[in-house]
Amino acid sequence: MARLNPGSLAIAQEIISRYPVARSALIPLLHLAQEQDGHVTEEAMAHIAELVGVTPAEVMGTCSFYEMLKREPVGEYMVNICNGISCHLLGSSELIHHAEATLGVRPGGTTDDGKITLEAVECIAACTEAPCLQVNYRYRNRVSTADFDQLVDDLRAGTAGVAPHGKLAKVRQHIGDERRAGVAVPDGQAQPAWLARNPTDAESGS
Amino acid sequence: MSEPETVVNITVNGRPVQAAPGEWVIAAAERAGVYIPHFCYHPRMKSVGMCRMCIVDIDTGRGPALQPSCMVAVSEGMVVDTASEQTRKAQDGVLEFLLLNHPLDCPVCDKGGECPLQDQTMAYGPGESRFVEEKRHYEKPIPVNSLVYLDRERCILCDRCTRFADEVAGDPLITFQDRGDQTQVNTFPDLPFSSYFSGNTVQxxxxxxxxxxxxxxxARPWDLAEVESTYPNPMGDRVVVQASRDQVLRYQGVDSDAVNWGWLTDKDRFAFEAAASDLRLAAPLVRGTPLGQPDHSGRELVEATWGQALGRAADAIQSAVADKGPQSVAVLGGARLTNEDQYAWARLAKGVIGTDHVDAQLDDGLPADAVLGLPRATVNRACSPGGTVILLAPDPKEEQGTLYLRLRHAVANDGVQLIELTPRATGLSRLASFRLHHRPGEAAAVAAALVGGDTEAAADGDIGGVPAAAVAAAAAAIADRADQPVTVVLGRPSLAESADFTVAAADELARFANLLSAGGRPGIAFLPVLHRGNVMGALDMGLAPGLLPGRISLADGGPVLAEAWGSVPTASGAGARGILQAAAEGRVEVLILLGADPLGDFPDQKLAAEALDGAGTIVASDLFLNPSALRAHVVFPAAGFAERQGTHTNLEGRITSQRQVVTPPGTARADWAIAAGLAGRLGADFGFGAAEDVWDEISRVAPSHRGLVLEAIDAADDGVVATDSSISFAPPRPATPVPPVDAYSLRLVAARRMYDRGTLVQHAPSLAGLASPAVLALNPYDFDRVGVEPGADVRVISSAGEMDTPVVADPGVPRGTAAFGYNHPDRDARDLVDPEAVVTDLRVQTR
Amino acid sequence: MNAPAPSDLRIITSRFDTDDGHTLAGYERTGGYGGLRRALAMAPADVHGEVRAASLLGRGGAGFPAGVKWGFCPPEVWPRYLVVNGDESEPGTYKDRLLMERDPHQLLEGCLIACYALGLSQCFLYVRGEMAHAQERLAAALNEAYDAGYVGANVLGAEDFSVDITLHWGAGAYIVGEETALIESLEGNRGMPRLKPPYFPASIGLYGKPTIVNNVETLSNLPWIVANGGAAFAAMGAESSTGTRVFAVSGHVAAPGVFEVPFGTTTFRDIIFDPRYAGGMRPGRTLKTFIPGGASAPWFFEEQLDLPLEKAAVDKAGSMLGSGAIVVMDDTTDVVEACHNVVRFFARESCGKCTPCREGTSWLEKILSRILAGQGRPQDLDLLMDVCDNISPGVSWPPRQTTICPLGPSAVSPIASALERFRADFEAYLPATAVSVTTASGAAP
Structure with a gap:
């Protein structure tokens, strides 16, 4: 629970290498820290500041802007019930009330067993599947109260098939060195070579 | 600023206004007398258009539209209406929005009475609030550092402080956090806004x-009496001094285009506390009974009348001159006085007593000819867009805060290329184009290669510890920009090496004058940065051996000054070190200390102690009873900044006025009056009734200052730069050789930091705690070689001494070099620097 | 009903029914990367020409012609970047996520075509943080495409064409969908919009360099356009709104869904009521109002149902097609609650940079909350409108703004729409003593 561990650090270095300016890697690295610890610790922010060459205050400024980046511990599962307009029209408020009653917490709160943090979130782009929710950013569509209860049971039993909070994509981008085109640094670049192509040359080459 | 090449014609509220190309509408309107209310806009920072208070109707031919006047540049034919119904409605709306969550605690707010938000609300605000909801609440003021408190409930999120921290100071340690209406300014937890410039955010x-x-x-703003003045630092920062009930309570920076742009360092801003210290000297002191004879038995200093004190000092001088000749009297210090004070003391020493053993610098500066004999630059020249700055000086961030801010802006925003020719990294390194971090003492070799372009010769691809390729690249970069000014910031980068090395490097760079000045190009000039507030005035006023007032040598100026003064010394005297050596050998009958504390401030502590032991009568004029003044036989209480009138000379040679705002403590007097009083006792009537009389004489008799009348200085926005000089740069040739460093040693770099054990810092309660003991810093790659661990306590041994200190890793320190702080409390480089050697080498051992 | 069958003329959702359309094999089997091969056989300027000829309107919300936007790159300033806006978050909007999850290679191919056409040296694919599945589908597609030589060094063996596509995640902030805020976020900063001018990042964008920011749907159209020609694309849909568009129809309809339809010829009535699309209102219910183009858009009513889904027509009628999000509300809807829901969204998502949006949207939300709680005052309805006027002077469409970006004025849309049409619904929430009082007091403009 602290700075990035060696495994995370190696991934962090690869992520940084994809950007012309290291600071661009800030948000991906904050996700990485959250994946490691379940939330973004101050130690991780300070470490990331070192990695991308900014101050910890600047990392905090960025980190605190984005809702997904949690600076305090949260439950193993974030259950985010959509409260966007489309879901609202189809009963999200009732679902949220049900969730509050079932879990015994208000939105933003975490159950006593530390398993579930409930949030009422803005539109998550599943509007035709209202009311919907996400568990650690995995969708559940057209959720009834019964569906919700089942979900809670599954989460508590560990049978929901959802990775702990912090883990997003199960596949990471990886660019092998031989396939890498190379970052385009902001200064000192010339016009890309292919722009000089004309159709005749190209056709003859294809 | 230079005159705009062309003019853009716009109309503001029906009146034609001529604006400069690229000028913001808000600035053009303000120059034309139309004030557009604003909160986030600040002329010295990038516009962000966040507060929206300055939105006005701007018509660029497509009809009037509300636009932020801080973000829209003038264009030909533009019509601006700051009073339209639409503008008024929008601005009223913004003001109402800003007040929604702003607490109504004006009666207990420091800003009350000088608050733009309050002013706008009084002028235009709604009579009553339509907001019945609960306001935002935060914990009331939280410290962002030990000097500045933040009340987030009052904050209107204008981004000024955070922009200043990032853009101007380069210390982005306060940032916006959270989002939307929960946005707040804050630091990272437990990581304070440690910036030398944090007070500017308050202003x-x-x-x-x-x-x-x-x-x-x-205080409340309406209770403050204020006057514009010049802060006595080498930049000559323009300030407003504010006082209430005869006590200085605040300095505020003034936006002087030529100098500080409104900024101040915290060290200077809060040094006013020292002026009000209970420890200030308020009455003359003499040792022993005032009516008795000088007492060497160690009896107490006791209060005396001015007559008694002046009499005691005059008697001592008279008998010294009579018994041992005028050269048995020496004067040390004076670099913190006004020009008038310095002139009066110089005239007393050189014209009345007849001694040339006078030195305002304490062997920690540069020879006067390197300052007065090289072509002099202004700050604006150094910062002119597209130019080149060669930094052959200590870290400006540590030593010349507002110069650092100016240089930083120029490099970050105006395309100035910075070439560091320093023995270690500085606060500007991150922005530097070339970091030529040389081995201590070897700047001249690098400079020679820069000028000569002869970088091939280096056998191991290394010149003075710098890769030859880097030197070659820097040389090429200078040549590429030869049509723009090249400015050398010149000072002592390290007090652990002889000044000769810096002078030799300057000598090499001066050769650029021929190469760079061809064909009407601007060529090269030097901006000297030396320690102590008015050191430049001291040199100009002749407080240096071999010099007379008006940037003229004893030899050349003797006849001129003799006419005015009656006589001048017949032989050149010694500098500070020579004076102290003479004192130590019993050859100084009277040692006069002008705000100087050799025991606390002279590099060679052993010599300083021996000198004070060996001196005859010691006469001190000072603000405080510092360790050296404590050894004096006569102590004059001197008036300090804001307690007397006078003028100040900055590093450019710029002369500006200082004003009296409060009365000095007790019976303290301006130094010029003390000197004149002493002169009177010695039979010379200076005829000075006021500081203005002294300046009047300076402007008549000092060759470089002839005709620079006070009225002209005060009439100009940024004072007047004295440019004449008849001093020639005369570096010692051949240059002093640098001894080789052995494989087991590290060569020492010793430099000052912002907060040290200097008198003002230590007497300002808010600042004193910011000074800390020095620690040894090594390159991270040197630890293995030396055999110690980062963070360990180590023993450091030099030819001059040894001490125990923690050691830290600092990639800004080149390999083979060790850095240690100078003039720090408790652990200080002076205990290691070998004053007999031209460089100091260290060995580091585990304890 | 004149709407074409849903299966007709599908361009970018054509693989949604293919189980393995997201894999390289599935993509190649269904003609994938044909557009790229064709593009590489053309001069880059000619590829740009095809896109211009297609009159492809940007699908992110503003509806600016993509080919024109591409032309704003200043000459001789390099490098240029491509930033893909996959930060879909406008309430009611649901199509970019599907395009990323179900046909990621189509998007990558579009990116490569854009990079080739404009000389863009690196592409950043900014995916909304909450879309974990889209992120992994794109990551997998990128890894496949790199291995197969479509992306990275020497695309399809070309010695002179190499470009990296860097997958990037957001972390939860609606405002980052605004293109300058997206660039700030991509630079590692708080996602706060930049000041305009410059109006387009094409002149000064990422790292201060020319940057094309295009929406996922916009770019997903490129493979088809290049493969079939811009003229063929322009031949579909209406004259000024060409090709197809993907609309999400949500809310109180019988069959909410995501539909690709010819752009500009289909009407709101078609897509809401046609059984092949959303199938009309829920049984026994009637239409009260609908949002035609995402939460930022002023609301439409019965009388606008026959407008075509065409940019100019909808603009002229006082709203926008925006991000292709149609949210339908029936007669059971509590419009005060619905209005509050949308305003709360903008208040929560305001970045906080400029005063009128930061303070104004949250003030609006607080007033509406108070009204819903039965604490409304008679003057509150006029106050709401006056606060709206201070955020968006004149409360007109297209909105003027005292703000930096359109987020603040977006919060005005639902209030202006709902209050004008359903003022009585608001008054019904005011305490009985309040309703009887005239609303003249207190709300001085």
Missing amino acids: ICPVGALTAVPYRFK
């Missing part, structure tokens, strides 16, 4: 969100 805060701890609840 530019448009509400009372940021307050300065030393000023909190001290």
Whole structure:
């Protein structure tokens, strides 16, 4: 629970290498820290500041802007019930009330067993599947109260098939060195070579 | 600023206005006398258009539209209406929005009475609030550092402080956090806004969100008497001095285009506390009974009348001159006085007593000819867009804060290329184009290669510890920009090496004058940065051996000054080191200390102690009874900044006025009056009734200052730069050789930091705690070689001494070099620097 | 009903029914990367020409012609970047996520075509943080495409064409969908919009360099356009709104869904009521109002149902097609609650940079909350409108703004729409004593 561990650090270095300016890697690295610890610790922010060459205050400024980046511990599962307009029209408020009653917490709160943090979130782009929710950013569509209860049971039993909070994509981008085109640094670049192509040359080459 | 090449014609509220190309509408309107209300806009920072208070109707031919006047540049034919119904409605709306969550605690707010938000509300605000909801609440003021408190409830999120921290100071340690209407300014937890410049955020805060701890609840703006003046630092920062009940309570920076742009360092801003210290000298002191004879038995200093003190000092001088000749009297210090004070003391020493053993610098500066004999630059020249700055000096961030801010802006925003020719990294390194971090003492070799372009010769691809390729690249970069000014910032980068090395490097760079000045190009000039507030005035006023007032040598100026003064010394005297050596050998009958504390401030502590033991009568004029003054036989209480009139000379040679705002403590007097009083006792009537009389004489008799009348100085926006000089640069040739460093040693770099054990810092309660003992810093790659661990306590041994200190890793320190702080409390480089050697080498051992 | 069958003329959702359309094999089997091969056989300027000829309107919300936007790159300033806006978050909007999850290679191919056409040296694919599945589908597609030589060094063996596509995640902030805020976020900063001018990042964008920011749907159209020609694309849909567009129809309809339809010829009535699309209102219910183009858009009513889904027509009628999000509300809807829901969204998502949006949207939300709680005052309805006027002077469409970006004025849309049409619904929430009082007091403009 602290700075990035060696495994995370190696991934962090690869992520940084994809950007012309290291600071661009800030948000991906904050996700990485959250994946490691379940939330973004101050130690991780300070470490990331070192990695991308900014101050910890600047990392905090960025980190605190984005809702997904949690600076305090949260439950193993974030259950985010959509409260966007489309879901609202189809009963999200009732679902949220049900969730509050079932879990015994208000939105933003975490159950006593530390398993579930409930949030009422803005539109998550599943509007035709209202009311919907996400568990650690995995969708559940057209959720009834019964569906919700089942979900809670599954989460508590560990049978929901959802990775702990912090883990997003199960596949990471990886660019092998031989396939890498190379970052385009902001200064000192010339016009890309292919722009000089004309159709005749190209056709003859294809 | 230079005159705009062309003019853009716009109309503001029906009146034609001529604006400069690229000028913001808000600035053009303000110059034309139309004030557009604003909170986030600040002319010295990038516009962000966030507060929206300055939105006005701007018509660029497509009809009037509300646009932020801080973000829209003037264009030909533009029509601006700052009073339209639409503008008024929008601005009223913004003001109402800003007040929604702003607490109504104006009566207990430091900003009350000088608050732009309050002013706008009084002028235009709604009579009553339509907001019945609960306001935002935050914990009331939280410290962002030990000097500045932040009240987030009052904050209107204008981004001024955070922009200043990032853009101007380069210390982005306060940032916006959270989002939307929960946005707040804050630091990272437990990581304070440790910036040398944090007080500026208080000054530019448009509400009372940021307050300065030393000023909190001290006064209301309407109770403050204020006057514009010049802060006595080498930059000559323009300030407003504010006082209430005869006590200085605040300095505020003034936006002088030529100098500080409104900024101040915290060290200077809060040094006013020292002026009000209970420890200030308020009455003359003499040792022993005032009516008795000088007492060497160690009896107490006791209060005396001015007559008694002046008499005692005059008697001592008279008998010294009579018994041992005028050369048995020596004067040390004076670099913190006004030009008038310096002139009066110089005239007393050289014209009345007849001694040339006079030195305002304490062997920690540069020879006067390197300052007065090289082509002099202004700050604006150094910062002119597209130019080149060669830094052959100590870290400006540590030593010349506002110069650092100017240089930083120029490099970050105006395309100035910075070439560091320093023995270690500085606060500007991150922005530097070339970091030629040489081995201590070897700047001249690098400079020679830069000028000569002869970088091939280096056998191991290394010149003075710098890769030859880097030197070659820097040389090429200088050549590429030869049509723009090249400015050398010149000072002592390290007090652990002889000044000769810096002079030799300057000598090499001066050769650029021929190469760069061809064909009407601007060529090269030097901006000297030396320690102590008015050191430049001291050199100009002749407080240096071999010099007379007006930048002229004893030899050349003797006849001129003799006419005015009656006589001048017949032989050149010694510098500070020579004076102290003579004192140590019993050859100084009277040692006069002008705000000087050799025991605390002279590099060679052993010599300073021996000198004070060996001196006859010691006469001190000072603000405080510092360790050296404590050894004096006569102590004059001197008036300090804001307690007397006078003028100041900055590093450019710029002369500006200082004003009296409060009365000095007790019977303290201006130094010029003390010198004149002493002169009177010695039979010479200077005829000075006021500081203005002294300047009048300077402007008549000092060759470089002839005709620079006070009225002209005060009439100009930024004072007047004295440019004449008849001093020639005469570096010692051949240059002093640098001894090789052995494989087991590290060569020492010793430099000052912002907060040290200097008198003002230590007497300002808010600042004193910011000075800390020095620690040894090594390159991370040197630890293995030396065999110690980062963070360990180690023993450091030099030819001059040894001490125990923690050692830290600092990639800004080149390999083979060790850095240690100078003039720090408790652990200080002076205990290691070998004053007999031209460089100091260290060995580091585990304890 | 004149709407074409849903299966007709599908361009970018054509693989949604293919189980393995997201894999390289599935993509190649269904003609994938044909557009790229064709593009590489053309001069880059000619590829740009095809896109211009297609009159492809940007699908992110503003509806600016993509080919024109591409032309704003200043000459001789390099490098240029491509930033893909996959930060879909406008309430009611649901199509970019599907395009990323179900046909990621189509998007990558579009990116490569854009990079080739404009000389863009690196592409950043900014995916909304909450879309974990889209992120992994794109990551997998990128890894496949790199291995197969479509992306990275020497695309399809070309010695002179190499470009990296860097997958990037957001972390939860609606405002980052605004293109300058997206660039700030991509630079590692708080996602706060930049000041305009410059109006387009094409002149000064990422790292201060020319940057094309295009929406996922916009770019997903490129493979088809290049493969079939811009003229063929322009031949579909209406004259000024060409090709197809993907609309999400949500809310109180019988069959909410995501539909690709010819752009500009289909009407709101078609897509809401046609059984092949959303199938009309829920049984026994009637239409009260609908949002035609995402939460930022002023609301439409019965009388606008026959407008075509065409940019100019909808603009002229006082709203926008925006991000292709149609949210339908029936007669059971509590419009005060619905209005509050949308305003709360903008208040929560305001970045906080400029005063009118930061303070104004949250003030609006607080007033509406108070009204819903039965604490409304008679003057509150006029106050709401006056606060709206201070955020968006004149409360007109297209909105003027005292703000930096359109987020603040977006919060005005639902209030202006709902209050004008359903003022009585608001008054019904005011305490009985309040309703009887005239609303003249207190709300001085």
